[in-house]
Amino acid sequence: MRVNFGLNGAPVTVDAEPYTSLVDMLRDELDAKSVKKGCEQGECGACTVLLDGSPVASCLVLAPQVEGRYVTTLEGLEKNSLMIDLREAFMENGAVQCGFCTPGMLISAYALLRDNPHPTEREVKRGIEGNICRCTGFTKILEAILDAAERIAPE
Amino acid sequence: MKPLPKFKYHAPSTVEEALYLLATLDEAEPVAGGTDLVPLMRDAACSPSNLVDLNNVAELNYVREDSGYICIGATATHAQVASSPIAAKAPALVDAVSGIGSPQVRNRATIAGNLCNASPAADSAPPLLVHEAEVAIRSLKGTRIIPLEELFAGPKLNTLEPDELVTEVRLPAPPEGAGSSFKRIGRRKAFTLSVVSAAAYVELSGGEITEARLAFGSVAETPIRTRAVEELLRGKALTGGLLDKAAESVKAEVSPITDVRGTAEYRRDMCGVLLRRALAEAAERAR
Numbered sequence: 001m002r003v004n005f006g007l008n009g010a011p012v013t014v015d016a017e018p019y020t021s022l023v024d025m026l027r028d029e030l031d032a033k034s035v036k037k038g039c040e041q042g043e044c045g046a047c048t049v050l051l052d053g054s055p056v057a058s059c060l061v062l063a064p065q066v067e068g069r070y071v072t073t074l075e076g077l078e079k080n081s082l083m084i085d086l087r088e089a090f091m092e093n094g095a096v097q098c099g100f101c102t103p104g105m106l107i108s109a110y111a112l113l114r115d116n117p118h119p120t121e122r123e124v125k126r127g128i129e130g131n132i133c134r135c136t137g138f139t140k141i142l143e144a145i146l147d148a149a150e151r152i153a154p155e
Numbered sequence: 156m157k158p159l160p161k162f163k164y165h166a167p168s169t170v171e172e173a174l175y176l177l178a179t180l181d182e183a184e185p186v187a188g189g190t191d192l193v194p195l196m197r198d199a200a201c202s203p204s205n206l207v208d209l210n211n212v213a214e215l216n217y218v219r220e221d222s223g224y225i226c227i228g229a230t231a232t233h234a235q236v237a238s239s240p241i242a243a244k245a246p247a248l249v250d251a252v253s254g255i256g257s258p259q260v261r262n263r264a265t266i267a268g269n270l271c272n273a274s275p276a277a278d279s280a281p282p283l284l285v286h287e288a289e290v291a292i293r294s295l296k297g298t299r300i301i302p303l304e305e306l307f308a309g310p311k312l313n314t315l316e317p318d319e320l321v322t323e324v325r326l327p328a329p330p331e332g333a334g335s336s337f338k339r340i341g342r343r344k345a346f347t348l349s350v351v352s353a354a355a356y357v358e359l360s361g362g363e364i365t366e367a368r369l370a371f372g373s374v375a376e377t378p379i380r381t382r383a384v385e386e387l388l389r390g391k392a393l394t395g396g397l398l399d400k401a402a403e404s405v406k407a408e409v410s411p412i413t414d415v416r417g418t419a420e421y422r423r424d425m426c427g428v429l430l431r432r433a434l435a436e437a438a439e440r441a442r
């Protein structure tokens with residue numbers, strides 16, 4: 001079936017079977033390779049994307065369910081100033097090791113800081129509770145997100 | 156990589172249309188957030204021929220107050236309920252749904268789905284039980300309204316007919332002097348299923364407990380109320396002695412099993428611990 005939706009600011013049309021998951025459609029049909037496929041059970045967060053602005057696990061969303069909606073992946077936030085701050089903070093704080101969780105982690109961190117630019121440590125932990133990292137032990141990721149929050153100019 | 160089994164997808168835009176599809180299609184399953192259903196389908200534990208997506212049914216997406224009830228539409232997500240000022244009148248419910256899964260899960264998953272999935276560990280169930288929630292169920296034949304307890308038939312079994320849809324979950328708006336609380340124990344602090352969960356609801360007048368309701372998750376075949384302990388609490392002052400007695404008595408009223416998340420003995424003991432914590436917080440909120 002044909003699925004029409006907005007991807008990273010542009011309208012797209014894909015011919016997909018209904019039993020295709022959003023993560024597969026994004027990676028295989030639309031070349032959005034930042035979206036990683038991990039557990040396919042909604043547990044690991046590697047496939048996190050924004051659906052109408054809210055983080056969701058794209059392995060649990062069916063392709064036809066995004067009809068008429070907006071999907072944002074890391075590719076669409078390349079020039080976004082908040083994402084640039086986050087990316088740099090991740091690199092400078094050593095928050096990336098193997099890198100597999102990083103795109104999903106950045107999407108969750110982005111949604112968190114967009115809605116709450118100056119979160120407490122606890123709020124950051126809650127913001128990324130759905131993203132699992134097997135390398136860093138989370139401490140450096142936590143530090144990176146708090147560091148990025150400091151780079152955001154106070155209102 | 157686990158492909159999903161094949162199915163036909165339907166996206167009705169009205170309840171009427173959804174009910175018609177459920178009544179006429181073979182092996183049709185409704186889907187809301189898909190956070191229970193999609194993993195089950197991937198594991199081939201469930202392979203419906205037809206999926207009826209409720210997400211485009213605009214009339215099912217609301218949290219509102221109506222005739223003294225807090226009404227939650229079938230596609231209201233945990234995130235929607237968690238941030239709703241109306242739902243805030245039932246703090247046990249807000250605390251429970253705020254801790255379900257992760258932001259990614261809460262942005263998709265629904266209360267109706269959590270209840271229809273009928274897991275003994277469903278975190279929204281104990282708070283809704285103590286708030287005496289009712290479930291509105293519709294089919295082409297009409298609407299029936301049942302107490303939430305009657306929706307649960309056993310582990311992962313509900314009492315719905317295949318052509319029925321839960322359209323709303325509703326609970327009486329609590330009066331002045333009421334308070335509720337939800338407490339859970341998981342294997343870690345966040346993003347994990349409950350090993351045991353408990354909810355308490357109390358109404359206080361002077362120092363006296365005029366109404367008490369308690370419910371537990373993951374300690375029986377379905378989420379349950381513990382009515383004998385409730386009876387023990389009614390009409391008394393909330394003293395340390397009464398709490399001790401209630402925490403001990405509750406162990407006789409639950410029937411937990413041992414599984415990967417915890418042993419029966421541990422769960423039974425934790426019912427006493429959670430009862431204390433939940434009752435204390437509910438009473439504080441009632442004052």
Ligand SMILES: Cc1cc2nc3c(=O)[nH]c(=O)nc-3n(C[C@H](O)[C@H](O)[C@H](O)COP(=O)(O)OP(=O)(O)OC[C@H]3O[C@@H](n4cnc5c(N)ncnc54)[C@H](O)[C@@H]3O)c2cc1C
Pocket residue numbers: 041042043184185186187188189190191192193194209229254255256257260263264265266267268269270271272276277278279315319320321322346347348349
């Ligand atoms: C990573 C992860 C973490 C989780 N953590 C928790 C947790 O901490 N606590 C917890 O309780 N749960 C948890 N869950 C389970 C799940 O997210 C919840 O049970 C959720 O509320 C289910 O809602 P849903 O809308 O996604 O249901 P769906 O998957 O869409 O549906 C579940 C079942 O209910 C039926 N159904 C749905 N809506 C209706 C309706 N209106 N009428 C009739 N039938 C209907 C479907 O046919 C299906 O059988 C977790 C799941 C995941 C993937």
